[in-house]
Amino acid sequence: MEKIELExxxxxxxxxxxxxxxxxxxxxxxxxxxxxxxxxxxxxxxxVVMNKVHYTNRGVKENGTFSINIPSAELAERMxxxxxxxxxxxxxxxxxxxxxxxxQTAPMIKDCACNVECRLVQTVDxxxxxxxxxxIMAVYSEERYLTEGVPDLRKINPxxxxxxxxxxxxxxxxxxxxxxxxERWKRSET
Amino acid sequence: MEKIELExxxxxxxxxxxxxxxxxxxxxxxxxxxxxxxxxxxxxxxxVVMNKVHYTNRGVKENGTFSINIPSAELAERMxxxxxxxxxxxxxxxxxxxxxxxxQTAPMIKDCACNVECRLVQTVDxxxxxxxxxxIMAVYSEERYLTEGVPDLRKINPxxxxxxxxxxxxxxxxxxxxxxxxERWKRSET
Numbered sequence: 001m002e003k004i005e006l007e008x009x010x011x012x013x014x015x016x017x018x019x020x021x022x023x024x025x026x027x028x029x030x031x032x033x034x035x036x037x038x039x040x041x042x043x044x045x046x047x048v049v050m051n052k053v054h055y056t057n058r059g060v061k062e063n064g065t066f067s068i069n070i071p072s073a074e075l076a077e078r079m080x081x082x083x084x085x086x087x088x089x090x091x092x093x094x095x096x097x098x099x100x101x102x103x104q105t106a107p108m109i110k111d112c113a114c115n116v117e118c119r120l121v122q123t124v125d126x127x128x129x130x131x132x133x134x135x136i137m138a139v140y141s142e143e144r145y146l147t148e149g150v151p152d153l154r155k156i157n158p159x160x161x162x163x164x165x166x167x168x169x170x171x172x173x174x175x176x177x178x179x180x181x182x183e184r185w186k187r188s189e190t
Numbered sequence: 191m192e193k194i195e196l197e198x199x200x201x202x203x204x205x206x207x208x209x210x211x212x213x214x215x216x217x218x219x220x221x222x223x224x225x226x227x228x229x230x231x232x233x234x235x236x237x238v239v240m241n242k243v244h245y246t247n248r249g250v251k252e253n254g255t256f257s258i259n260i261p262s263a264e265l266a267e268r269m270x271x272x273x274x275x276x277x278x279x280x281x282x283x284x285x286x287x288x289x290x291x292x293x294q295t296a297p298m299i300k301d302c303a304c305n306v307e308c309r310l311v312q313t314v315d316x317x318x319x320x321x322x323x324x325x326i327m328a329v330y331s332e333e334r335y336l337t338e339g340v341p342d343l344r345k346i347n348p349x350x351x352x353x354x355x356x357x358x359x360x361x362x363x364x365x366x367x368x369x370x371x372x373e374r375w376k377r378s379e380t
Binding site: 001002003004005006007008009010011012013014015016018035036037038039040041042043044045046047049051068070073076077078079080081082083084085099101110114115116122124126127128129131133135136137138139140141142143144146149150151152153154156158159160161162163164165166167168169170171172173174175176177178179180181182183184185186 | 191192194197198199200202203204205206208225226228234235236237258263268270275289291316318325326328330333339340341342343344348350351352354355356359362368376
């Protein structure tokens with residue numbers, strides 16, 4: 001079939017949903033974001049992309065700390081709420097139960113399956129957005145989400161954002177083993 | 191249940207799989223990566239995180255262009271292969287059929303459901319990785335992957351990487367409407 005050229009737009013891919021936490025004016029604030037990725041494997045760093053209009057950005061810069069909280073599907077409504085209202089106008093400190101870890105100033109969400117506590121190491125300015133690169137200082141979870149001590153995505157049941165479709169979706173059918181399926185293809189070719 | 195502190199490690203989330211394309215030494219080369227995200231909505235920019243050891247990095251910097259290609263599940267074996275072997279040792283130019291778009295120097299994969307053609311605008315050095323920020327110059331797809339002219343993730347059927355589990359997975363069950371579910375929660379609280 002023929003390729004069609006479309007207008008430059010977003011990359012169509014399912015984005016991992018999270019809640020970024022930071023203390024602003026002495027109170028926890030949580031922002032729903034789906035634009036984040038790992039930035040370095042070891043020592044582990046993560047990168048979040050946040051529009052400059054957000055209230056949470058102020059807290060990330062003031063404290064030099066932030067958290068990434070991974071909600072399970074049953075928290076989808078409350079996560080979505082944290083993307084609909086801004087901390088500039090609405091106090092979101094009571095939407096979830098907050099706890100603090102080693103860094104003391106990065107609020108984390110007790111109800112979330114997994115919490116990632118970060119120290120800000122670099123800020124990159126990009127047009128309407130700020131990229132915050134954080135070193136991961138600790139990860140928190142609960143026994144029920146772990147398999148052999150490691151967070152298990154099938155137990156966490158995280159939320160994917162299908163942006164153009166304006167829907168959230170869960171992880172689905174297994175496709176196969178990573179770093180292994182390619183060997184099979186190679187053998188079938190030779 | 192009690193929170194358990196784990197060693198700092200990767201954020202547990204399903205990562206969107208793609209193939210980054212660049213011309214190196216005059217030949218198309220494709221690298222499987224799952225660390226990318228949007229970097230600016232309008233004009234649209236994307237950000238890819240690539241370990242400095244990769245052969246593809248050289249081509250991105252030499253040409254100042256690259257592509258992001260979104261494979262459907264049926265390309266999982268060939269995508270995985272492009273993550274198992276390096277362009278330093280193996281010619282990957284024949285794994286897929288290549289086409290070029292407006293920028294002329296960013297090779298794209300004809301078999302992929304969607305192709306995103308980028309102009310490199312900024313490189314950020316981060317320890318073992320390089321972050322390439324690209325402006326999206328064009329998006330290519332086929333009629334069968336579109337709904338009302340927009341790429342449709344349910345038709346594309348992309349591949350998620352579950353890193354700790356070392357498995358690939360598809361998108362699954364619908365959870366609900368984004369930018370809407372939060373209103374429902376708000377109403378139930380008041």
